[in-house]
Amino acid sequence: MNKALKNPTVFILFLLPGLILFFMFFIYPIFSSIYYSFTSWNGVSSTVKYVGFNNYEKALGQERFWISVRNNGFFILFSCFIQVPLIVFFSLLIANVKRLKGLYKTTVFLPSIMSTAVIGILWGFIYEPDIGLLNKIFGIFGIDKIYWLSDEKFAMLSILVTNAWQWTGFYIVMVLAAILSIPKELDEAAAIDGATGFQRATKITLPLITPIISVVIMLSIAGAMKAADIILVMTKGGPAGSTEVMATYMIKYAITNFKYGFGNTIAVLIFIFTLIITVVYQLLIARRNERIEY
Template sequence: MDKTLRKPLTYILFVLPALILFIAFFIYPIMDAIYYSFTSWNGISKNVKFIGIENYTTVMSDGEFWSSVKNNGYFILFSLFIQVPIIIIFSLLISNVKRLRGLYKTAVFMPSVMSTAVIGILWGFIYEPDIGLFNQILSVFGVEKIYWLSDKSWAMISILITNAWQWTGFYIVMVLAAILSIPKELDEAAMIDGATGVQRAIRITVPLIMPIISVVIMLSIAGAMKAADIVLVMTKGGPAGATDVMATFMLRNSITSFKYGFGNSIAVLIFVFTLVITALYQFLVARRVERIEY
């Protein structure tokens, strides 16, 4: 067995199946998208015309594209400054529950396993102007009904709330697992020294779980950059493009408008933007978060 493992061919044979799948389903599609992004093609005919960087210059000068980039930015900002703090707070609260902790974990995790289409339809009823839950509550306080998904002022925030509701539970379970892995002796020692619950959370628990929080932030950024399904289900990018994100802008141009080459240039830009943002985060923040050893 030892002689077998010393042979490089053995390692190659183990790695080869995964490498083939990686090339077939990741590298090849990326190369294919890059190639077609330099062409004018409708995705159906055999006539593929090479046009150089024309698609990219058209995209970069398109105001609707930059509006969709801005909306992806809203997804990122909402995740970082609202969703992540909520995740940490709820994780800390659930970790201190003595009874029915499993029930709470299941309850917060449930939306994450539901179909986005189901969640979009469910929240569509909640946002319904006449009989929706939100407007029914607001009417008690004499507030005029709000057209949550058809008003430019409210449509984007409505989608951000729905998206956060779907994925917050998934991240809570991750952070909660990190909290519960912290030795109880650390918390007990702080209690003996007279630290309050809030002080223990801020000075002990949160610093110790910073590596997993960093992972949550990274996943949130990646998820924000590829957001599309919840927008398609709830607003299809409306009203008047107010909720368009880069992915929905790409789909509308490549599939609905049959501008496949143009759509691939948008896809390449999404990939590049995501790569740059995650690389910057890794370089500026994540690399400074040390791995905690208990």
């Protein structure tokens, strides 16, 4: 077997199926999108008209496009500064539970395996102005009825909370696995030296799980840039485009309005923005936390 693997022909034959799939489902779609982004095409006609950078000028000149970019920014900020700290906090709590730890892990993970459509409908009932659970609770304290999904002031926040509820459990399981992999001797030695639980968490646990927290932030950024399904289910980008993100903006043009060329322009812009953000994050933050030695 070792002799066969040293043969270049055999080695290439082993790699070939993976390379073909990689080309078909990654490389070709990217270059195809770039090509069509410079065209005016409805996705059906055999006529493809080259328009140069007109689509890019049109997109970058539209106010609604920049509103969608801003909303993607809200997703990123909410994920990094609210969701991630909560993920770490709950992971530390569950890690220190002595009984029913498996039950807690299963419970927090459940929303992640549910369909986004189901979650959108479920939270739609929670946000319902007249009979929704949230307004019923607020009504007890004398707070007036709030139109969570139809008021521009609250619609985006409602989407962010729902999205966070769906994916927080998935990331908690990741962070929890990192916490439980830390040698117990480190924590026990600190406890013997008189360190409190808070000190052990902040001085030992958090520094050692920094790499996985960095991964969680990267995944959160990537998820924020491609968010679309939860918005399409709950608000369809409304009210008045206040919850529109780049992905839903792209879908409306490419599929609903049959402007496939312009839709591909938005897709390329999403790719470029995501690439810039991830590269900047990797250079400024992630590289410092790549390796932790126990």
